[in-house]
Amino acid sequence: MNLQKNKLGLFVMLATVAGVVLPAEAATKLENVKVNDQYASQTKIELQFDGPIGSYQDRLQYHPEQLVINLSDAESALLKDTLDVNVKGIKDMNVKQNGDGLDVVFGLKSLVPYEVSQQNNSLYVTIGTDPRVAAARNGVNTPDIINTNADKSVAGGINRINALSFKKNSAGDGLVVVTLDNKSAALDLQPKGTHLIAKFHGTNVAPDLLAVMDVADYATQVKSIDVSQTADGAVLDFTMYNAEFDAKFDQSGDTVVINVAKKKPVVKLDNTQKYSGKLISLSFQDVPVRSALKVLAQEVNLNLVMNDSVTGNITINFDSVPWDQALDTILRVKGLDKRVEGTILLIGSQEELAQYEQKQLEEQDKKTAKEPLVTDFIQINYAKAADFVKLISTKDSSLSIKANNTNAYGSSNSADSTDSLLSSRGTVTVDERTNTLIIKDTESSIANIRRLVDTLDTPVQQVVIEARIVSIDESAETALGINWGMDTNNGVLSTGKPDDGKWYAGHGTSTDVPTDGGTFSLGRITKNFAINLALKALETEKRTDIISSPRITTTNQKEAYIEQGYEIPSITASSAGNTTIEWKKAVLSLKVTPQITPDDSVFLDLAITQDDKGDEVKSFGTSSLSIETRELNTQVLVGNGETLVLGGIFQQSVSRTVKKVPLLGDIPVLGWLFKSVDNTNSKREVLVFITPHILKETM
Numbered sequence: 001m002n003l004q005k006n007k008l009g010l011f012v013m014l015a016t017v018a019g020v021v022l023p024a025e026a027a028t029k030l031e032n033v034k035v036n037d038q039y040a041s042q043t044k045i046e047l048q049f050d051g052p053i054g055s056y057q058d059r060l061q062y063h064p065e066q067l068v069i070n071l072s073d074a075e076s077a078l079l080k081d082t083l084d085v086n087v088k089g090i091k092d093m094n095v096k097q098n099g100d101g102l103d104v105v106f107g108l109k110s111l112v113p114y115e116v117s118q119q120n121n122s123l124y125v126t127i128g129t130d131p132r133v134a135a136a137r138n139g140v141n142t143p144d145i146i147n148t149n150a151d152k153s154v155a156g157g158i159n160r161i162n163a164l165s166f167k168k169n170s171a172g173d174g175l176v177v178v179t180l181d182n183k184s185a186a187l188d189l190q191p192k193g194t195h196l197i198a199k200f201h202g203t204n205v206a207p208d209l210l211a212v213m214d215v216a217d218y219a220t221q222v223k224s225i226d227v228s229q230t231a232d233g234a235v236l237d238f239t240m241y242n243a244e245f246d247a248k249f250d251q252s253g254d255t256v257v258i259n260v261a262k263k264k265p266v267v268k269l270d271n272t273q274k275y276s277g278k279l280i281s282l283s284f285q286d287v288p289v290r291s292a293l294k295v296l297a298q299e300v301n302l303n304l305v306m307n308d309s310v311t312g313n314i315t316i317n318f319d320s321v322p323w324d325q326a327l328d329t330i331l332r333v334k335g336l337d338k339r340v341e342g343t344i345l346l347i348g349s350q351e352e353l354a355q356y357e358q359k360q361l362e363e364q365d366k367k368t369a370k371e372p373l374v375t376d377f378i379q380i381n382y383a384k385a386a387d388f389v390k391l392i393s394t395k396d397s398s399l400s401i402k403a404n405n406t407n408a409y410g411s412s413n414s415a416d417s418t419d420s421l422l423s424s425r426g427t428v429t430v431d432e433r434t435n436t437l438i439i440k441d442t443e444s445s446i447a448n449i450r451r452l453v454d455t456l457d458t459p460v461q462q463v464v465i466e467a468r469i470v471s472i473d474e475s476a477e478t479a480l481g482i483n484w485g486m487d488t489n490n491g492v493l494s495t496g497k498p499d500d501g502k503w504y505a506g507h508g509t510s511t512d513v514p515t516d517g518g519t520f521s522l523g524r525i526t527k528n529f530a531i532n533l534a535l536k537a538l539e540t541e542k543r544t545d546i547i548s549s550p551r552i553t554t555t556n557q558k559e560a561y562i563e564q565g566y567e568i569p570s571i572t573a574s575s576a577g578n579t580t581i582e583w584k585k586a587v588l589s590l591k592v593t594p595q596i597t598p599d600d601s602v603f604l605d606l607a608i609t610q611d612d613k614g615d616e617v618k619s620f621g622t623s624s625l626s627i628e629t630r631e632l633n634t635q636v637l638v639g640n641g642e643t644l645v646l647g648g649i650f651q652q653s654v655s656r657t658v659k660k661v662p663l664l665g666d667i668p669v670l671g672w673l674f675k676s677v678d679n680t681n682s683k684r685e686v687l688v689f690i691t692p693h694i695l696k697e698t699m
Helices: 130-139 289-297 323-334 350-370 384-391 445-454 473-478 533-540 670-674
Strands: 002-006 009-015 027-035 044-049 057-059 066-071 074-076 081-087 090-098 101-108 113-118 122-128 159-168 175-182 187-192 196-203 204-207 212-214 223-230 233-240 245-252 255-262 279-288 305-308 315-323 336-341 344-351 374-378 410-412 427-431 436-441 461-475 488-489 492-494 521-525 544-548 551-555 560-573 579-596 601-619 621-639 643-660 676-697
Touching: 002 445, 027 081, 027 090, 044 204, 057 113, 074 090, 074 533, 081 196, 081 461, 090 323, 101 122, 101 473, 159 223, 159 579, 175 196, 175 223, 187 245, 196 245, 204 223, 233 255, 279 289, 279 323, 289 323, 315 323, 323 336, 344 350, 374 445, 384 427, 384 436, 384 445, 436 445, 461 533, 461 560, 461 579, 533 544, 533 621, 621 643, 670 676
Parallel strands: 027 074, 074 101, 159 204, 204 233, 305 344, 492 621
Antiparallel strands: 002 009, 009 027, 027 044, 044 122, 057 066, 066 101, 081 090, 090 101, 113 122, 159 175, 175 255, 187 196, 196 233, 212 223, 223 233, 245 255, 279 315, 336 344, 374 436, 410 427, 427 436, 461 544, 461 551, 461 676, 488 492, 521 643, 560 579, 579 601, 601 621, 643 676
16 A cells, blocks of 8 residues: 655555556456545545546445446456445445456445546546535536525535426336436435335435425325435435335436335245254355355364355355354355265355266266176065065155055066166065065165165054944943044044043033934043943943944054944846845944054044845835945044944834733723733934054064
8 A cells, every 4th residue: 555645635545556468459457546535524536447438337325335336348457356445434445347347336334425427547436425526626616505494405415306206107116206416316215114214315405395295196105205304415204004115216317216115025935944053143245255155164164165156246144143054045045055075065056066966876877887786685574575676666655565465576677767776787576485575786775775674674553443332222321421522623533632631522522412313423432431341230230232342453554344234135036037035234334444643542544334124125026125324434533542432323122012811801991901001112222332452562
């Protein structure tokens, strides 16, 4: 850094270049930067180039506060890309290549007015609130600012709002068009609840514009705009209907358009990825992404390797963020990917890393093609070996180990089965007598198959389904403590299990509930109730008849079938006069498929059918009985050892008994003195009790 003093002020030479002579058609080079902070409230910066300056654009940015100058067909010949200015309102200056152009970015401590002008091979940037010095440089006299509200006007303001208008675009956004004296606009937008404050720093307002604009009739997010003048600049206070709005501005020459739109829904990032790395805090502004990744890798003691695709700049601000989440965020923003091998972190573009891995797979395939084949035998203990052939030959997620038989006796890996655990030369066959897999393949493929078998070839849990079919007097049901009624959850009947660990029947009540004889009803009995003792006691009192009590054991998710009933002859006559007898079943059948849940509850898939004798049907001179059928299909969640009760099957018994004295009871009229008649009408209900018991050990 060279220091020079002269009558005009203090010049700081920030950068020099040891240049080489280029042909005339080469891009214009930025050779020197000089900063003059002699003035009280301004800083003047001269950007010196080695030739004529092409077109350029300048604009102010906020969040972060920056002045950006974009020059076409230019490049930097400075020794450093970042220069620490740190004078008045300027923090630093950064130069970076942007395609064929050059971006010169001044980091500002706050938004302030500025002016950019060109003279010969230099670009002059004046940053501050007093335009007189910049005007004096060009020999221009600046008249005093006349304002009726002089105590609030900006002394030495470099811009002025001459016109304001409001309109609505096709998207329904509110647009405020601000016409300025010149293109130097230092605008800051600050949302505050239902207000938006637009500050034009160092800018005055034409007196006739100091008013409140009522724009409610436009039906946008904006209700009104209050235009006022402060000592710092012009202020536009937007009053909104609510706080759900987004605001931005664009500038074209001396026209600024402020866009106010309805707030768009926030797109939430995928939070399924869980991060648990060391918490780090990093803050960088517009730095090369390679530098940011290097610092991050050093924080967690990883060796970093980056390929040539890692380019560009990034601005980040992480405060106590897991390092792996910070890394993934940077990579996602820049379209990069990573691979971690031990303590080495490899970063590159997604395409290049995918190509690298593809080459590795191809090399592995070539190596496998040369690997010798061996034969191995794997004993299957708890499933059919033929079922494993399907899993080994393909990774189709729809396949699973099944208990039923299969016709698959062998398999070889075809050319299109690239996802198979077998290599392209591997084969697998089954010895059904010993339930053994015979595999011929490379050692690495056989090792993968063994890991699969060790994981899946495990004992299957079993469930004992205990059923009791009972005929019971209606009055005796209360003694069994049956709770009728079940909760439903997504179409699944459930008895529920509250936090206290006790099983309840949801909204069910005690047994005195009328039941339609033509439908089934479901209830339950807690596992703490001694159902067998209660049934024995009622049977002793002749209030209950236990018709049958079958028990059956089945494996998890396999169907169990129980049937109780009789056969009814059905006589069929042909037109030729021949008759045949066909026996049809009239049974109470029960199909149960249990599924054990992780908390030792049991889903029961129930298919219940109850047949009974129907009306007599006559056909071709013969008569036969019809069969009435009722069927229930449902899924019920019960606890281990809890009893599910099926009701709604009724038996009606009507009888008439006459007792009399022989001869005397037959005398007309007087015979009633010597006889009695008993009419009985009894109604009993058939209940089916289903109790699942999970076997903790295989039988």
